[in-house]
Amino acid sequence: MRVGIAGVGWFGFQPEVVDYSFREMMFKAAQRAYEDAGGLDPRKDVDAFVSCQEDFWEGIAISDEFAPDPVGGAMKSVYTVAGDGLQCVGQAYMMIKSGLFDVVVVESHAKPSDIITLNDVMLFATDPISIRPLDIGNAHALAALEARAYMHKYGVTEEHLEAVVEKAHRAGAKNPRAVYASPGRSRSSSPVVADPLRDADIAKFVDAAVVVVLASDRVIRDYTDAPVWVDGAWWSTEISSLELHDWSFPVHAREAADGAYAQAKITDPAKEVGFAEVDNRYSFKELQHVEALRLAPVGAAKDLMADGAFCPGGRLPVNLSGGALAEGVPFEVHGLARLSYAVAVMRGDIKAQVDRREVAVIHSWRGVPTTTSVVVVLRT
Amino acid sequence: MSGVTKPLNPRGTKYERADFPVFEFPVVGKARYNYTTGEALGRFLAGLKEGKILGTYCSKCGRVFVPPRMYCSYCFREVDGWLEVRDEGVVVTAVMSYISATRARLERPVAVGVIKLDVPGRQFDDHFFPGLMHYICGAAEEDVKSMRIFGAKVKARWKPPEQRTGSITDIECFEVVRP
Amino acid sequence: MTSRNLNFKHRVAVVGAGLTLFRSRLQETPQELAWLAARQALDEAGLTLKDIDCVVIGSAPDTFDGVHMKGEYLAEGAGGIHKPTVRVFVGGATGVFVPIAAWWHVASGLCKRVLAVAEEKMSHAAKPHPQYVFRYIWDPIVEKPLNPNLIWIFAMEMHRYMYKCNVKKEDIALVSVKNKRNACGHPSAQLCMPNITVDDVLKSEVLVWPVQLYDISPTSDGAAAVVLASEEEARRITDTPVWIKGIGWTLDTTHWTNRDLAFPEYVRRAAEMAYRMAGIDNPRKQIDVAEPYDPFDYKELHHMEGLGLARKCEAPVLTREGVTQRDGDLPINPSGGLLGVGNPIAAAGLMKVAEIFWQLRGEAGARQVKKPVYTGLAQAWGDLMQAGTVIVMGI
Numbered sequence: 001m002r003v004g005i006a007g008v009g010w011f012g013f014q015p016e017v018v019d020y021s022f023r024e025m026m027f028k029a030a031q032r033a034y035e036d037a038g039g040l041d042p043r044k045d046v047d048a049f050v051s052c053q054e055d056f057w058e059g060i061a062i063s064d065e066f067a068p069d070p071v072g073g074a075m076k077s078v079y080t081v082a083g084d085g086l087q088c089v090g091q092a093y094m095m096i097k098s099g100l101f102d103v104v105v106v107e108s109h110a111k112p113s114d115i116i117t118l119n120d121v122m123l124f125a126t127d128p129i130s131i132r133p134l135d136i137g138n139a140h141a142l143a144a145l146e147a148r149a150y151m152h153k154y155g156v157t158e159e160h161l162e163a164v165v166e167k168a169h170r171a172g173a174k175n176p177r178a179v180y181a182s183p184g185r186s187r188s189s190s191p192v193v194a195d196p197l198r199d200a201d202i203a204k205f206v207d208a209a210v211v212v213v214l215a216s217d218r219v220i221r222d223y224t225d226a227p228v229w230v231d232g233a234w235w236s237t238e239i240s241s242l243e244l245h246d247w248s249f250p251v252h253a254r255e256a257a258d259g260a261y262a263q264a265k266i267t268d269p270a271k272e273v274g275f276a277e278v279d280n281r282y283s284f285k286e287l288q289h290v291e292a293l294r295l296a297p298v299g300a301a302k303d304l305m306a307d308g309a310f311c312p313g314g315r316l317p318v319n320l321s322g323g324a325l326a327e328g329v330p331f332e333v334h335g336l337a338r339l340s341y342a343v344a345v346m347r348g349d350i351k352a353q354v355d356r357r358e359v360a361v362i363h364s365w366r367g368v369p370t371t372t373s374v375v376v377v378l379r380t
Numbered sequence: 381m382s383g384v385t386k387p388l389n390p391r392g393t394k395y396e397r398a399d400f401p402v403f404e405f406p407v408v409g410k411a412r413y414n415y416t417t418g419e420a421l422g423r424f425l426a427g428l429k430e431g432k433i434l435g436t437y438c439s440k441c442g443r444v445f446v447p448p449r450m451y452c453s454y455c456f457r458e459v460d461g462w463l464e465v466r467d468e469g470v471v472v473t474a475v476m477s478y479i480s481a482t483r484a485r486l487e488r489p490v491a492v493g494v495i496k497l498d499v500p501g502r503q504f505d506d507h508f509f510p511g512l513m514h515y516i517c518g519a520a521e522e523d524v525k526s527m528r529i530f531g532a533k534v535k536a537r538w539k540p541p542e543q544r545t546g547s548i549t550d551i552e553c554f555e556v557v558r559p
Numbered sequence: 560m561t562s563r564n565l566n567f568k569h570r571v572a573v574v575g576a577g578l579t580l581f582r583s584r585l586q587e588t589p590q591e592l593a594w595l596a597a598r599q600a601l602d603e604a605g606l607t608l609k610d611i612d613c614v615v616i617g618s619a620p621d622t623f624d625g626v627h628m629k630g631e632y633l634a635e636g637a638g639g640i641h642k643p644t645v646r647v648f649v650g651g652a653t654g655v656f657v658p659i660a661a662w663w664h665v666a667s668g669l670c671k672r673v674l675a676v677a678e679e680k681m682s683h684a685a686k687p688h689p690q691y692v693f694r695y696i697w698d699p700i701v702e703k704p705l706n707p708n709l710i711w712i713f714a715m716e717m718h719r720y721m722y723k724c725n726v727k728k729e730d731i732a733l734v735s736v737k738n739k740r741n742a743c744g745h746p747s748a749q750l751c752m753p754n755i756t757v758d759d760v761l762k763s764e765v766l767v768w769p770v771q772l773y774d775i776s777p778t779s780d781g782a783a784a785v786v787l788a789s790e791e792e793a794r795r796i797t798d799t800p801v802w803i804k805g806i807g808w809t810l811d812t813t814h815w816t817n818r819d820l821a822f823p824e825y826v827r828r829a830a831e832m833a834y835r836m837a838g839i840d841n842p843r844k845q846i847d848v849a850e851p852y853d854p855f856d857y858k859e860l861h862h863m864e865g866l867g868l869a870r871k872c873e874a875p876v877l878t879r880e881g882v883t884q885r886d887g888d889l890p891i892n893p894s895g896g897l898l899g900v901g902n903p904i905a906a907a908g909l910m911k912v913a914e915i916f917w918q919l920r921g922e923a924g925a926r927q928v929k930k931p932v933y934t935g936l937a938q939a940w941g942d943l944m945q946a947g948t949v950i951v952m953g954i
Binding site: 383384385386387388389390391392393394395413415417421424425445446447449453472473474475476477478479480481482483489492493494506507508509510511512513514515521524525527530547548549 | 580
């Protein structure tokens, strides 16, 4: 059983969507996804719906209550995964592979602009007994600790981070929904937030919703002539105790990638993968994730980046969209943002500077203090 | 039948003392939100400020939505427009609350219920109808407990216009209409 | 249109279950509770964490613990580190949904042995009362400003059911009496009340009429876990696997003030999906023992009707006639249910799945139902009276 993407739709990607509630954003993204899937009727054609969201991002306890209606799922099989949107894709992939489901819709939405106390909410994800009482003034400091450990271990300098930031803004300038893209933005003159991270190293938040329609190979031609196949989907959680996790390398991303590559029968990712969309919500994370996904040897991404290997038109373009640094971080939508962009590139809807569009790898991470990554391998 | 009873020796350490060591960490005041009302509820709240209850409708299935949404949950399409429903209706279900939101005992119990609202020229069965949850005033405890209140006609008691803020609380309660 | 394909490739079995004590306050952290339950389930299956490929976690609102991204936090206690771990969520219906999601982890062929863990710690929110936390489940714009208590909506549903089916509180109280007495056979139980009577229920504190104190399950801390395996693995692990024969779930519209509350249509649809997969066309005859969700006594009746184990408005009659007792023709909640064993939300739902597992294996000991049982069902319910999750198991 092969699983494919039959349609994608998105809405928002603005710093603040003032006119529409999160439910209305979901509805609009769903309308677009269903139209993209050949006018699919969610009331008749869909077997199940999966929504990726977290209560504290919503400000609603048991927020899955609000999942069904806006996506056409009322009185149907709908559930929530408290995780990144790509993890919902992973669930849909399993559901379809089980043989019990043919069409599964994945949804995620985010409205960070609704949260008044965002830093406090982020810190609520830390251990309530061992870390929260430290009252860290800025949640990004946890990422700065990782950045220091990584940079120290592998000789990464601030110039290397500069290269990531510059690439993100230049690539993002060609991506219409990358609202934060600002080519020429100077990293070195932006203020230090938590050393070594400067303001330009840290992605901003953005309001967005993305809906993806997945279908089995048995029925997918009913909805699209150009399916993009999900040939691998895997995820991993490293550990819950931040103190004990590997501060210098995202082991979870490596574990997730190895699982996804094994399913997709990819043995040499650096050669076989045509382009990648990975989490870069902090500049150094792009280098780490490129290495974790085996697109560069560990410690070597910085040099390959400097050589332009990962730039648009390079040997293996990474984040042609500009990634989170250019588009912003829409909470759990982030993985679907990466995926929807890659699908559009693979189908040729977006003219991107990439030679090989047949195989793409997508990665998501949930930000500090989490240690979960999801990796999906797409093929045309 | 085997002699064992599963689960065997379930574990867990019960606190025996009423006053146990805890690690207090306030969450409620620290996680604060400004919920975007959006197109549908935004207009609904603006209507309340003017003393009107507004709903949306779907021409395809004929449903009327109060509280309103911009989409029909059943046909999965944008609604076709707005209408004003009456600020009166009938009680579909009602209860008598003797406790507050924090579970403290109330000095005087309050009646709460779901009100199925009247829409001129339209009839609704019990399976789908425009309806709101709200306080019910003018009902005796016994009216609620005996379920005599079910089916009773009620009408919104509005706050004076100058006190309205564009909130569901611009309606103080739905008052029982005595025949 | 759900489950068009009934020809799935892999059969999935439950091969072990574990449970902590259920108490109003336990000393253990959520991670430790998850670990206790997971450890017991693994021990019962004769497995270690190394044997586990994937982990599925369930926990209801994060606000109880005040921990954001609680799945990440729980992963360690649930055995989910350096493994694919996912947290699924359908409010109160989560407990039964955890093994449903674990089912497709195995049925997809991607995982062979899966640990499914559910945990809840309501006591963290003890000040002023866990009920206050539920304030955040209401619509933040049209409902929360009314300063509601969660019990309101269930009282509204109960009253509507009483009104439509002409049910008396005395009949509903029989459920509470049965379950709190049944719980005396359960080693984890929080509320074993061997001598409770209908009169005690009717005289208990009135909270939101018609709901009184003994109509409701308590607030609890606790965890539960089960191990699922593919057919090949299951046969290697045990001589008595319990097969998952059917799964189903449905979410009704969010807008509960627009629909009739007298009948849980969402449970009927969820059951229909599970029955179709399990090949059940007459549940009243083909289900031997059931654990419908009973956070309130009326909900057991409501859910029996939704599940097709009783006709509409018939469940109170069956209860009065003793059909649902442990020695009856259709034992309902022989565990003692949430009313008796306790209600650590997601863990309570998974406790029901564990109960059916033990009943079908003949391992419920003091709680074992009298009739021989081959097929059982567990069901949970949640959200704004809108979610139904159903699992059918058989030997």
